[in-house]
Amino acid sequence: MSRLDSFINRMSAQRDILNHVRDTLDLPAGAVLEVGLGNGRTYSHLRENFSDRRVVAFDRQFAAHKTLAPAPGDFIEGEIRETGQGFVDKKAALVHADIGTGYPDKDAITLEWLPGMVAGMLAEGGVAVSGLPLSHPELEELPRLPSVEEGRYFLYRKTA
DSSP, X not given: OOHHHHHHHHHXXXXXXXXXXXXXXXXXXXOEEEEOOTXXXXXXXXXXXXXXXXXXXXXXXXXXXXXXXXXXXXXXXXXXXXXXXXXXXXXXEEEEEOOOOSOHHHHHHHTTTHHHXXXXXXXXXXXXXXXXXXXXXXXXXXXXXXXXXXXXXXXXXXXX
């Protein structure tokens, strides 16, 4: 598969899952956290589709288009592994994390801390959407959507 097709598949899976969360899943009260702002496309989608909630974005540095800048105080700059710890126990309704690199060795390092951080950020009943698998005892994997190929994108609910 070409890198372009792979990117399109990832973006389609991301959009389909986030729309599924918006349209069919009950979320507890709380903010939406975007772990990895990047260029801001997904942040824009989250802001538009969860407009009644605070949307907080994390990244090493601001690199999104200036029209996508989060509100003051809603962009947390720095190493996500460190800055995200400040949102553990804040009881988010939804956490979206798309910080995989496509390099198995680098992603393995991220997977040492990301699942625990995401589980800690969520309120009970909160939902996590991730480009990397989040193996954690407090996260129950939800069924894959028919439009999402196996292993492409993941959906979880915090159980405890």
